[in-house]
Amino acid sequence: MNSLKLTGEYGEDRATKKVEFLRRAGWGEGSINPMQADASMRTYDSVYIDRPSGVRSAILMDAHPAYDLRTREFLLFTRILREYGFSAPEIYCEDQENGFVLLEHLGAGLFTNVIKENSCDIRDIYRYAVDLLLELSILSKEIKSDVISSSLAIESGSSFNMYYSEEEYYREIDLFPRWWLAIDGGCKGETSSSLLEDFRTLASQLCKIAAINQDCLVLRDYHADNLLLLEDRVGIANVGLLDYQDAVFGHYIYDLVSLLQDARYDIGKELEDDMINYYLSRAIGRGIVNSHEEFRAMYHIYGFQRNLKIIGVFVRLSRVYEKHNYINMIPRVWSYVNERNIVGCPGEMDDLVAIVKKYAATDIEWIINT
Numbered sequence: 228m229n230s231l232k233l234t235g236e237y238g239e240d241r242a243t244k245k246v247e248f249l250r251r252a253g254w255g256e257g258s259i260n261p262m263q264a265d266a267s268m269r270t271y272d273s274v275y276i277d278r279p280s281g282v283r284s285a286i287l288m289d290a291h292p293a294y295d296l297r298t299r300e301f302l303l304f305t306r307i308l309r310e311y312g313f314s315a316p317e318i319y320c321e322d323q324e325n326g327f328v329l330l331e332h333l334g335a336g337l338f339t340n341v342i343k344e345n346s347c348d349i350r351d352i353y354r355y356a357v358d359l360l361l362e363l364s365i366l367s368k369e370i371k372s373d374v375i376s377s378s379l380a381i382e383s384g385s386s387f388n389m390y391y392s393e394e395e396y397y398r399e400i401d402l403f404p405r406w407w408l409a410i411d412g413g414c415k416g417e418t419s420s421s422l423l424e425d426f427r428t429l430a431s432q433l434c435k436i437a438a439i440n441q442d443c444l445v446l447r448d449y450h451a452d453n454l455l456l457l458e459d460r461v462g463i464a465n466v467g468l469l470d471y472q473d474a475v476f477g478h479y480i481y482d483l484v485s486l487l488q489d490a491r492y493d494i495g496k497e498l499e500d501d502m503i504n505y506y507l508s509r510a511i512g513r514g515i516v517n518s519h520e521e522f523r524a525m526y527h528i529y530g531f532q533r534n535l536k537i538i539g540v541f542v543r544l545s546r547v548y549e550k551h552n553y554i555n556m557i558p559r560v561w562s563y564v565n566e567r568n569i570v571g572c573p574g575e576m577d578d579l580v581a582i583v584k585k586y587a588a589t590d591i592e593w594i595i596n597t
């Protein structure tokens with residue numbers, strides 16, 4: 228069993244509170260098994276309990292209140308997604324004050340596992356994921372209305388951040404100069420305050436473009452490790468959803484980029500192109516996409532922004548939290564930037580692209596050794 232001990236206001240033994248929560252939820256006699264951690268400060272356990280009808284399973288999410296882990300947002304989006312027929316996990320029990328949520332166990336059919344086992348045509352499962360995004364775009368107007376009228380939004384007032392704003396895009400992409408340019412360039416003796424200032428000025432222009440559309444619910448981490456194949460369900464319900472507590476309203480293309488330029492799994496160019504064409508063939512007629520040219524330009528803008536952010540995040544995870552496994556994914560992310568996004572970016576981004584190309588690298592040993 229995982230046990231998180233902190234000093235100060237939240238210095239209680241988490242293991243004790245975890246057991247108390249499960250007891251209140253009626254799962255006190257269950258067995259608890261830690262699950263693999265993700266990039267956040269949340270932890271997860273699988274819980275199994277014997278019932279007269281057989282063994283039942285659930286997932287225990289531990290989102291410690293010492294951190295801003297958006298538990299209330301997770302619960303809100305879970306409820307709304309389920310109301311619209313999406314397979315977000317059912318909530319069995321919640322304790323917002325202490326940061327515990329007991330969830331439906333959606334099974335072992337993570338896209339990542341299905342792909343590794345070669346148990347399904349990879350194009351089929353990615354089409355399911357694309358179909359879900361198309362439906363999400365269509366339903367987002369109604370979903371936005373529900374979010375605006377929710378008690379969480381009303382109680383939070385102006386502090387409730389429900390849009391993918393220019394400022395948020397900039398906060399994200401600024402992780403690249405802070406954690407890659409400043410360190411990598413410094414090792415080469417080339418980093419200067421003027422370089423960082425130039426990057427940030429040019430990046431701010433990109434972020435203005437990125438924030439032009441805030442109409443679609445964006446789940447943000449829509450990739451193979453957060454999607455499950457649910458073969459006993461049909462339509463949009465056949466894709467299980469995880470890790471959407473950071474959802475905001477932004478551009479419909481963002482989650483498609485997240486899916487098709489996956490930092491954790493190699494997405495070949497042929498598969499990416501096939502799924503883009505599949506998306507376009509269905510989106511044009513449904514009023515989601517205006518033109519192929521506009522779509523492709525915005526696709527690479529979001530890819531450029533998202534992938535630079537990810538590079539910065541992975542360096543930070545390694546250097547600050549000693550999660551060194553993430554740096555092994557950086558060459559893959561650089562390949563998306565260099566071989567796909569840079570080629571497709573519009574000409575007004577040439578100066579920003581030039582800076583990024585100069586500091587692109589596949590050598591990642593310096594991240595740990597400096």
